[in-house]
Amino acid sequence: MAERTALLERPPALAPPPRSLTGLLRGLVRTARPRQWVKNVLVVAAPAAAGRLFTQHAFVHLSLVFVLFTACAAAVYLVNDARDAAADRAHPVKRHRPVAAGQVPVPVAYAVGGTLGVLAPVAAAWLCPAAVCALLTAYLGMQLAYCVSLKHVLVVDLVVVTTGFLMRAMIGGLALGIPLxxxxxxxxxxxxxxxxxxxxxxxxxxxxxxxxxxxxxxxxxxxxxxxxxxxxxxxxxxxxxxxxxxxxxxxxxxxxxxxxxxxxxxxxxxxxxxxxxxxxxxxxxxxxxxxxxxxxxxxxxxxxxxxxxxxxxx
CATH class of the missing domain: 1.20.120 (Four Helix Bundle (Hemerythrin (Met), subunit A))
Incomplete structure:
Protein backbone atom coordinates (compact mmCIF):
# COMPACT_ATOMS: atom_id res chain seq x y z
CA MET A 1 0.00 0.00 0.00
CA ALA A 2 2.85 2.36 0.87
CA GLU A 3 4.49 1.67 -2.48
CA ARG A 4 1.21 2.40 -4.26
CA THR A 5 0.84 5.71 -2.39
CA ALA A 6 4.41 6.68 -3.28
CA LEU A 7 3.72 5.97 -6.93
CA LEU A 8 0.59 8.11 -6.84
CA GLU A 9 2.46 11.02 -5.22
CA ARG A 10 5.41 10.87 -7.61
CA PRO A 11 5.23 13.56 -10.36
CA PRO A 12 4.42 12.06 -13.74
CA ALA A 13 7.42 11.77 -16.03
CA LEU A 14 7.70 14.40 -18.70
CA ALA A 15 7.82 13.25 -22.28
CA PRO A 16 11.06 14.51 -23.87
CA PRO A 17 10.23 17.41 -26.20
CA PRO A 18 11.14 17.11 -29.87
CA ARG A 19 14.69 18.39 -30.31
CA SER A 20 15.79 21.02 -32.77
CA LEU A 21 18.87 23.21 -32.98
CA THR A 22 16.85 26.26 -31.90
CA GLY A 23 15.30 24.37 -29.00
CA LEU A 24 18.69 23.05 -27.96
CA LEU A 25 20.22 26.53 -27.96
CA ARG A 26 17.30 27.91 -25.95
CA GLY A 27 17.66 25.07 -23.50
CA LEU A 28 21.37 25.75 -23.08
CA VAL A 29 20.70 29.44 -22.44
CA ARG A 30 18.00 28.58 -19.88
CA THR A 31 20.36 26.15 -18.16
CA ALA A 32 22.96 28.94 -17.94
CA ARG A 33 20.46 30.82 -15.70
CA PRO A 34 20.33 34.33 -17.31
CA ARG A 35 18.40 35.67 -14.31
CA GLN A 36 21.40 34.85 -12.12
CA TRP A 37 23.78 36.90 -14.26
CA VAL A 38 22.75 40.02 -12.34
CA LYS A 39 24.94 38.71 -9.49
CA ASN A 40 28.00 39.25 -11.66
CA VAL A 41 27.39 43.01 -11.62
CA LEU A 42 29.29 42.78 -8.31
CA VAL A 43 32.48 42.96 -10.40
CA VAL A 44 32.04 46.76 -10.39
CA ALA A 45 31.91 46.94 -6.57
CA ALA A 46 35.61 47.55 -5.84
CA PRO A 47 36.17 50.04 -8.73
CA ALA A 48 33.03 51.93 -7.68
CA ALA A 49 34.23 52.05 -4.06
CA ALA A 50 37.55 53.46 -5.26
CA GLY A 51 35.91 56.02 -7.58
CA ARG A 52 37.52 54.50 -10.68
CA LEU A 53 34.44 53.24 -12.46
CA PHE A 54 33.78 55.83 -15.17
CA THR A 55 36.79 55.54 -17.43
CA GLN A 56 37.19 53.81 -20.79
CA HIS A 57 39.90 51.57 -19.37
CA ALA A 58 37.65 50.46 -16.50
CA PHE A 59 34.66 49.92 -18.80
CA VAL A 60 36.59 47.65 -21.18
CA HIS A 61 38.25 45.58 -18.46
CA LEU A 62 35.15 45.23 -16.29
CA SER A 63 33.02 44.23 -19.29
CA LEU A 64 35.55 41.53 -20.12
CA VAL A 65 35.66 40.30 -16.51
CA PHE A 66 31.85 40.24 -16.38
CA VAL A 67 31.68 38.07 -19.51
CA LEU A 68 34.39 35.70 -18.25
CA PHE A 69 32.77 35.31 -14.83
CA THR A 70 29.38 34.71 -16.47
CA ALA A 71 30.93 32.01 -18.66
CA CYS A 72 32.42 30.29 -15.58
CA ALA A 73 29.08 30.46 -13.75
CA ALA A 74 27.26 29.07 -16.81
CA ALA A 75 29.77 26.20 -16.98
CA VAL A 76 29.02 25.32 -13.36
CA TYR A 77 25.24 25.44 -13.91
CA LEU A 78 25.49 23.17 -16.96
CA VAL A 79 27.65 20.60 -15.17
CA ASN A 80 25.44 20.77 -12.07
CA ASP A 81 22.21 20.16 -14.04
CA ALA A 82 23.81 17.36 -16.03
CA ARG A 83 25.00 15.69 -12.84
CA ASP A 84 21.62 16.10 -11.07
CA ALA A 85 19.41 15.28 -14.07
CA ALA A 86 18.11 11.99 -12.65
CA ALA A 87 17.28 13.51 -9.25
CA ASP A 88 15.72 16.61 -10.84
CA ARG A 89 13.27 14.46 -12.83
CA ALA A 90 11.70 13.34 -9.56
CA HIS A 91 11.24 16.93 -8.35
CA PRO A 92 7.95 18.76 -9.06
CA VAL A 93 9.70 21.99 -10.14
CA LYS A 94 13.25 21.05 -11.15
CA ARG A 95 11.95 18.41 -13.58
CA HIS A 96 11.12 21.29 -15.92
CA ARG A 97 14.79 22.24 -16.22
CA PRO A 98 15.98 21.71 -19.82
CA VAL A 99 18.44 18.92 -18.99
CA ALA A 100 16.03 17.03 -16.72
CA ALA A 101 13.19 17.48 -19.24
CA GLY A 102 15.29 16.10 -22.11
CA GLN A 103 15.49 19.36 -24.07
CA VAL A 104 19.27 19.35 -23.57
CA PRO A 105 20.95 15.90 -23.59
CA VAL A 106 23.19 15.22 -20.60
CA PRO A 107 26.33 14.67 -22.75
CA VAL A 108 25.73 18.01 -24.50
CA ALA A 109 25.38 19.82 -21.15
CA TYR A 110 28.63 18.26 -19.95
CA ALA A 111 30.41 19.12 -23.21
CA VAL A 112 29.28 22.77 -23.33
CA GLY A 113 29.93 23.24 -19.61
CA GLY A 114 33.40 21.72 -19.91
CA THR A 115 34.22 23.87 -22.94
CA LEU A 116 33.19 27.08 -21.17
CA GLY A 117 35.06 25.99 -18.07
CA VAL A 118 38.29 25.62 -20.08
CA LEU A 119 37.94 28.62 -22.39
CA ALA A 120 37.13 31.21 -19.70
CA PRO A 121 40.36 30.76 -17.65
CA VAL A 122 42.43 30.47 -20.83
CA ALA A 123 40.97 33.75 -22.13
CA ALA A 124 41.60 35.34 -18.72
CA ALA A 125 45.24 34.20 -18.80
CA TRP A 126 45.64 35.83 -22.21
CA LEU A 127 43.66 39.04 -21.72
CA CYS A 128 43.73 39.80 -17.97
CA PRO A 129 46.22 40.11 -15.12
CA ALA A 130 47.45 36.85 -13.60
CA ALA A 131 45.47 37.49 -10.40
CA VAL A 132 42.20 37.54 -12.37
CA CYS A 133 43.01 34.23 -14.06
CA ALA A 134 43.93 32.69 -10.70
CA LEU A 135 40.71 33.89 -9.07
CA LEU A 136 38.55 32.64 -11.95
CA THR A 137 40.24 29.26 -11.84
CA ALA A 138 39.81 29.06 -8.07
CA TYR A 139 36.13 30.02 -8.41
CA LEU A 140 35.56 27.36 -11.05
CA GLY A 141 37.31 24.67 -9.03
CA MET A 142 35.47 25.59 -5.84
CA GLN A 143 32.05 25.64 -7.51
CA LEU A 144 32.63 22.30 -9.26
CA ALA A 145 33.68 20.82 -5.91
CA TYR A 146 30.47 22.27 -4.49
CA CYS A 147 28.41 20.53 -7.18
CA VAL A 148 30.13 17.20 -6.54
CA SER A 149 30.33 17.08 -2.74
CA LEU A 150 30.63 20.34 -0.80
CA LYS A 151 26.93 21.17 -1.08
CA HIS A 152 26.31 18.19 1.16
CA VAL A 153 28.66 19.38 3.94
CA LEU A 154 27.05 21.30 6.79
CA VAL A 155 28.15 24.98 7.09
CA VAL A 156 30.73 24.51 4.32
CA ASP A 157 27.92 24.94 1.77
CA LEU A 158 27.15 28.39 3.20
CA VAL A 159 30.84 29.34 3.14
CA VAL A 160 31.32 28.23 -0.48
CA VAL A 161 28.30 30.16 -1.80
CA THR A 162 29.31 33.24 0.23
CA THR A 163 32.88 33.03 -1.06
CA GLY A 164 31.54 32.96 -4.62
CA PHE A 165 29.88 36.34 -4.05
CA LEU A 166 33.03 37.70 -2.42
CA MET A 167 35.13 36.59 -5.39
CA ARG A 168 32.79 38.47 -7.73
CA ALA A 169 33.30 41.63 -5.68
CA MET A 170 37.08 41.18 -5.55
CA ILE A 171 37.78 40.42 -9.20
CA GLY A 172 36.95 43.91 -10.49
CA GLY A 173 39.55 45.41 -8.16
CA LEU A 174 42.14 42.83 -9.20
CA ALA A 175 41.45 43.54 -12.89
CA LEU A 176 42.19 47.24 -12.41
CA GLY A 177 44.95 46.88 -9.83
CA ILE A 178 42.90 48.47 -7.04
CA PRO A 179 43.92 47.60 -3.45
CA LEU A 180 41.04 45.95 -1.57
Whole structure:
Protein backbone atom coordinates (compact mmCIF):
# COMPACT_ATOMS: atom_id res chain seq x y z
CA MET A 1 0.00 0.00 0.00
CA ALA A 2 2.85 2.36 0.87
CA GLU A 3 4.49 1.67 -2.48
CA ARG A 4 1.21 2.40 -4.26
CA THR A 5 0.84 5.71 -2.39
CA ALA A 6 4.41 6.68 -3.28
CA LEU A 7 3.72 5.97 -6.93
CA LEU A 8 0.59 8.11 -6.84
CA GLU A 9 2.46 11.02 -5.22
CA ARG A 10 5.41 10.87 -7.61
CA PRO A 11 5.23 13.56 -10.36
CA PRO A 12 4.42 12.06 -13.74
CA ALA A 13 7.42 11.77 -16.03
CA LEU A 14 7.70 14.40 -18.70
CA ALA A 15 7.82 13.25 -22.28
CA PRO A 16 11.06 14.51 -23.87
CA PRO A 17 10.23 17.41 -26.20
CA PRO A 18 11.14 17.11 -29.87
CA ARG A 19 14.69 18.39 -30.31
CA SER A 20 15.79 21.02 -32.77
CA LEU A 21 18.87 23.21 -32.98
CA THR A 22 16.85 26.26 -31.90
CA GLY A 23 15.30 24.37 -29.00
CA LEU A 24 18.69 23.05 -27.96
CA LEU A 25 20.22 26.53 -27.96
CA ARG A 26 17.30 27.91 -25.95
CA GLY A 27 17.66 25.07 -23.50
CA LEU A 28 21.37 25.75 -23.08
CA VAL A 29 20.70 29.44 -22.44
CA ARG A 30 18.00 28.58 -19.88
CA THR A 31 20.36 26.15 -18.16
CA ALA A 32 22.96 28.94 -17.94
CA ARG A 33 20.46 30.82 -15.70
CA PRO A 34 20.33 34.33 -17.31
CA ARG A 35 18.40 35.67 -14.31
CA GLN A 36 21.40 34.85 -12.12
CA TRP A 37 23.78 36.90 -14.26
CA VAL A 38 22.75 40.02 -12.34
CA LYS A 39 24.94 38.71 -9.49
CA ASN A 40 28.00 39.25 -11.66
CA VAL A 41 27.39 43.01 -11.62
CA LEU A 42 29.29 42.78 -8.31
CA VAL A 43 32.48 42.96 -10.40
CA VAL A 44 32.04 46.76 -10.39
CA ALA A 45 31.91 46.94 -6.57
CA ALA A 46 35.61 47.55 -5.84
CA PRO A 47 36.17 50.04 -8.73
CA ALA A 48 33.03 51.93 -7.68
CA ALA A 49 34.23 52.05 -4.06
CA ALA A 50 37.55 53.46 -5.26
CA GLY A 51 35.91 56.02 -7.58
CA ARG A 52 37.52 54.50 -10.68
CA LEU A 53 34.44 53.24 -12.46
CA PHE A 54 33.78 55.83 -15.17
CA THR A 55 36.79 55.54 -17.43
CA GLN A 56 37.19 53.81 -20.79
CA HIS A 57 39.90 51.57 -19.37
CA ALA A 58 37.65 50.46 -16.50
CA PHE A 59 34.66 49.92 -18.80
CA VAL A 60 36.59 47.65 -21.18
CA HIS A 61 38.25 45.58 -18.46
CA LEU A 62 35.15 45.23 -16.29
CA SER A 63 33.02 44.23 -19.29
CA LEU A 64 35.55 41.53 -20.12
CA VAL A 65 35.66 40.30 -16.51
CA PHE A 66 31.85 40.24 -16.38
CA VAL A 67 31.68 38.07 -19.51
CA LEU A 68 34.39 35.70 -18.25
CA PHE A 69 32.77 35.31 -14.83
CA THR A 70 29.38 34.71 -16.47
CA ALA A 71 30.93 32.01 -18.66
CA CYS A 72 32.42 30.29 -15.58
CA ALA A 73 29.08 30.46 -13.75
CA ALA A 74 27.26 29.07 -16.81
CA ALA A 75 29.77 26.20 -16.98
CA VAL A 76 29.02 25.32 -13.36
CA TYR A 77 25.24 25.44 -13.91
CA LEU A 78 25.49 23.17 -16.96
CA VAL A 79 27.65 20.60 -15.17
CA ASN A 80 25.44 20.77 -12.07
CA ASP A 81 22.21 20.16 -14.04
CA ALA A 82 23.81 17.36 -16.03
CA ARG A 83 25.00 15.69 -12.84
CA ASP A 84 21.62 16.10 -11.07
CA ALA A 85 19.41 15.28 -14.07
CA ALA A 86 18.11 11.99 -12.65
CA ALA A 87 17.28 13.51 -9.25
CA ASP A 88 15.72 16.61 -10.84
CA ARG A 89 13.27 14.46 -12.83
CA ALA A 90 11.70 13.34 -9.56
CA HIS A 91 11.24 16.93 -8.35
CA PRO A 92 7.95 18.76 -9.06
CA VAL A 93 9.70 21.99 -10.14
CA LYS A 94 13.25 21.05 -11.15
CA ARG A 95 11.95 18.41 -13.58
CA HIS A 96 11.12 21.29 -15.92
CA ARG A 97 14.79 22.24 -16.22
CA PRO A 98 15.98 21.71 -19.82
CA VAL A 99 18.44 18.92 -18.99
CA ALA A 100 16.03 17.03 -16.72
CA ALA A 101 13.19 17.48 -19.24
CA GLY A 102 15.29 16.10 -22.11
CA GLN A 103 15.49 19.36 -24.07
CA VAL A 104 19.27 19.35 -23.57
CA PRO A 105 20.95 15.90 -23.59
CA VAL A 106 23.19 15.22 -20.60
CA PRO A 107 26.33 14.67 -22.75
CA VAL A 108 25.73 18.01 -24.50
CA ALA A 109 25.38 19.82 -21.15
CA TYR A 110 28.63 18.26 -19.95
CA ALA A 111 30.41 19.12 -23.21
CA VAL A 112 29.28 22.77 -23.33
CA GLY A 113 29.93 23.24 -19.61
CA GLY A 114 33.40 21.72 -19.91
CA THR A 115 34.22 23.87 -22.94
CA LEU A 116 33.19 27.08 -21.17
CA GLY A 117 35.06 25.99 -18.07
CA VAL A 118 38.29 25.62 -20.08
CA LEU A 119 37.94 28.62 -22.39
CA ALA A 120 37.13 31.21 -19.70
CA PRO A 121 40.36 30.76 -17.65
CA VAL A 122 42.43 30.47 -20.83
CA ALA A 123 40.97 33.75 -22.13
CA ALA A 124 41.60 35.34 -18.72
CA ALA A 125 45.24 34.20 -18.80
CA TRP A 126 45.64 35.83 -22.21
CA LEU A 127 43.66 39.04 -21.72
CA CYS A 128 43.73 39.80 -17.97
CA PRO A 129 46.22 40.11 -15.12
CA ALA A 130 47.45 36.85 -13.60
CA ALA A 131 45.47 37.49 -10.40
CA VAL A 132 42.20 37.54 -12.37
CA CYS A 133 43.01 34.23 -14.06
CA ALA A 134 43.93 32.69 -10.70
CA LEU A 135 40.71 33.89 -9.07
CA LEU A 136 38.55 32.64 -11.95
CA THR A 137 40.24 29.26 -11.84
CA ALA A 138 39.81 29.06 -8.07
CA TYR A 139 36.13 30.02 -8.41
CA LEU A 140 35.56 27.36 -11.05
CA GLY A 141 37.31 24.67 -9.03
CA MET A 142 35.47 25.59 -5.84
CA GLN A 143 32.05 25.64 -7.51
CA LEU A 144 32.63 22.30 -9.26
CA ALA A 145 33.68 20.82 -5.91
CA TYR A 146 30.47 22.27 -4.49
CA CYS A 147 28.41 20.53 -7.18
CA VAL A 148 30.13 17.20 -6.54
CA SER A 149 30.33 17.08 -2.74
CA LEU A 150 30.63 20.34 -0.80
CA LYS A 151 26.93 21.17 -1.08
CA HIS A 152 26.31 18.19 1.16
CA VAL A 153 28.66 19.38 3.94
CA LEU A 154 27.05 21.30 6.79
CA VAL A 155 28.15 24.98 7.09
CA VAL A 156 30.73 24.51 4.32
CA ASP A 157 27.92 24.94 1.77
CA LEU A 158 27.15 28.39 3.20
CA VAL A 159 30.84 29.34 3.14
CA VAL A 160 31.32 28.23 -0.48
CA VAL A 161 28.30 30.16 -1.80
CA THR A 162 29.31 33.24 0.23
CA THR A 163 32.88 33.03 -1.06
CA GLY A 164 31.54 32.96 -4.62
CA PHE A 165 29.88 36.34 -4.05
CA LEU A 166 33.03 37.70 -2.42
CA MET A 167 35.13 36.59 -5.39
CA ARG A 168 32.79 38.47 -7.73
CA ALA A 169 33.30 41.63 -5.68
CA MET A 170 37.08 41.18 -5.55
CA ILE A 171 37.78 40.42 -9.20
CA GLY A 172 36.95 43.91 -10.49
CA GLY A 173 39.55 45.41 -8.16
CA LEU A 174 42.14 42.83 -9.20
CA ALA A 175 41.45 43.54 -12.89
CA LEU A 176 42.19 47.24 -12.41
CA GLY A 177 44.95 46.88 -9.83
CA ILE A 178 42.90 48.47 -7.04
CA PRO A 179 43.92 47.60 -3.45
CA LEU A 180 41.04 45.95 -1.57
CA UNK A 181 40.43 47.45 1.87
CA UNK A 182 39.68 45.27 4.88
CA UNK A 183 36.37 47.06 5.45
CA UNK A 184 35.29 46.40 1.86
CA UNK A 185 36.03 42.69 2.24
CA UNK A 186 34.32 42.45 5.65
CA UNK A 187 31.18 44.30 4.53
CA UNK A 188 30.91 42.42 1.25
CA UNK A 189 31.65 39.01 2.75
CA UNK A 190 29.21 39.25 5.64
CA UNK A 191 26.61 40.98 3.46
CA UNK A 192 26.77 37.98 1.13
CA UNK A 193 26.54 35.57 4.07
CA UNK A 194 23.46 37.48 5.26
CA UNK A 195 21.67 36.99 1.94
CA UNK A 196 22.78 33.36 1.50
CA UNK A 197 21.75 32.28 5.01
CA UNK A 198 18.48 34.25 4.73
CA UNK A 199 17.76 32.34 1.52
CA UNK A 200 18.43 29.01 3.24
CA UNK A 201 16.27 30.08 6.17
CA UNK A 202 13.40 30.99 3.83
CA UNK A 203 13.69 27.64 2.04
CA UNK A 204 13.64 25.82 5.39
CA UNK A 205 10.54 27.75 6.53
CA UNK A 206 8.64 27.27 3.26
CA UNK A 207 9.49 23.58 3.02
CA UNK A 208 8.98 22.73 6.70
CA UNK A 209 8.49 19.00 7.05
CA UNK A 210 9.69 18.25 3.52
CA UNK A 211 12.94 20.25 3.33
CA UNK A 212 14.87 17.38 1.76
CA UNK A 213 12.65 17.60 -1.32
CA UNK A 214 14.40 20.75 -2.48
CA UNK A 215 17.81 20.70 -0.81
CA UNK A 216 18.85 17.60 1.11
CA UNK A 217 21.11 19.53 3.49
CA UNK A 218 18.16 21.58 4.78
CA UNK A 219 17.17 18.61 6.89
CA UNK A 220 20.44 19.07 8.81
CA UNK A 221 19.87 22.74 9.62
CA UNK A 222 17.36 24.10 12.10
CA UNK A 223 15.50 27.31 11.41
CA UNK A 224 16.85 28.65 14.70
CA UNK A 225 20.44 28.11 13.58
CA UNK A 226 19.89 29.70 10.17
CA UNK A 227 18.15 32.66 11.82
CA UNK A 228 21.17 33.07 14.09
CA UNK A 229 23.53 33.04 11.09
CA UNK A 230 21.68 35.67 9.05
CA UNK A 231 21.20 37.92 12.08
CA UNK A 232 24.90 37.65 12.96
CA UNK A 233 25.95 38.33 9.36
CA UNK A 234 23.60 41.31 9.07
CA UNK A 235 25.02 42.85 12.23
CA UNK A 236 28.66 42.39 11.18
CA UNK A 237 28.03 43.79 7.69
CA UNK A 238 26.41 46.93 9.12
CA UNK A 239 29.21 47.32 11.66
CA UNK A 240 31.87 46.90 8.97
CA UNK A 241 30.21 49.48 6.74
CA UNK A 242 29.87 51.97 9.59
CA UNK A 243 33.54 51.59 10.55
CA UNK A 244 34.49 52.20 6.91
CA UNK A 245 32.24 55.26 6.68
CA UNK A 246 33.67 56.77 9.88
CA UNK A 247 37.28 56.14 8.89
CA UNK A 248 38.54 59.34 7.29
CA UNK A 249 42.00 58.04 6.50
CA UNK A 250 43.50 61.39 7.40
CA UNK A 251 41.96 63.14 4.38
CA UNK A 252 39.37 65.82 5.23
CA UNK A 253 36.21 65.83 3.17
CA UNK A 254 35.60 68.89 1.01
CA UNK A 255 32.00 67.97 0.23
CA UNK A 256 28.93 70.05 1.03
CA UNK A 257 27.68 67.36 3.42
CA UNK A 258 29.35 64.31 4.99
CA UNK A 259 27.81 61.95 2.42
CA UNK A 260 30.07 59.09 3.40
CA UNK A 261 28.79 59.13 6.97
CA UNK A 262 25.20 59.81 5.95
CA UNK A 263 25.25 56.78 3.69
CA UNK A 264 25.36 54.65 6.85
CA UNK A 265 21.69 55.48 7.40
CA UNK A 266 20.60 54.26 3.96
CA UNK A 267 22.78 51.15 4.20
CA UNK A 268 21.36 50.22 7.61
CA UNK A 269 17.79 50.83 6.42
CA UNK A 270 18.39 48.59 3.40
CA UNK A 271 19.61 45.75 5.63
CA UNK A 272 16.65 46.23 8.00
CA UNK A 273 14.19 46.24 5.09
CA UNK A 274 15.66 43.06 3.61
CA UNK A 275 15.56 41.47 7.07
CA UNK A 276 11.76 41.89 7.05
CA UNK A 277 11.53 39.43 4.15
CA UNK A 278 14.12 37.14 5.72
CA UNK A 279 12.15 37.04 8.97
CA UNK A 280 8.96 36.15 7.07
CA UNK A 281 10.76 33.36 5.25
CA UNK A 282 10.18 35.20 1.96
CA UNK A 283 13.81 35.77 0.91
CA UNK A 284 14.17 32.54 -1.05
CA UNK A 285 14.90 34.46 -4.26
CA UNK A 286 17.13 37.45 -3.34
CA UNK A 287 16.96 38.99 -6.82
CA UNK A 288 13.15 39.08 -6.62
CA UNK A 289 13.25 40.78 -3.21
CA UNK A 290 15.71 43.42 -4.40
CA UNK A 291 14.01 44.14 -7.73
CA UNK A 292 10.33 43.89 -6.75
CA UNK A 293 10.18 45.64 -3.38
CA UNK A 294 9.77 49.35 -4.15
CA UNK A 295 10.76 50.71 -0.71
CA UNK A 296 13.94 48.62 -0.79
CA UNK A 297 14.67 49.79 -4.34
CA UNK A 298 14.16 53.41 -3.28
CA UNK A 299 16.45 53.00 -0.27
CA UNK A 300 19.02 51.43 -2.58
CA UNK A 301 18.86 54.39 -4.96
CA UNK A 302 19.26 56.85 -2.08
CA UNK A 303 22.27 54.92 -0.80
CA UNK A 304 23.75 54.81 -4.30
CA UNK A 305 23.32 58.58 -4.67
CA UNK A 306 24.94 59.27 -1.29
CA UNK A 307 27.77 56.88 -2.02
CA UNK A 308 28.36 58.46 -5.43
CA UNK A 309 28.45 61.94 -3.90
CA UNK A 310 30.94 60.72 -1.29
CA UNK A 311 33.23 59.22 -3.94
CA UNK A 312 32.95 62.38 -6.06
CA UNK A 313 33.69 64.46 -2.93
CA UNK A 314 30.85 66.77 -3.92
Missing amino acids: SRWFLITTGFGALFMVSAKRYSEAVQMAGRAGATRALLTEYTTGYLRFVWQLAAGVSVLGYCLWALEEGGVPSAGVLPWRQLSMIAFTLAVLRYAVFADRGAAGEPEDVVLRDRPLALIGLVWLAMYGLAVANW
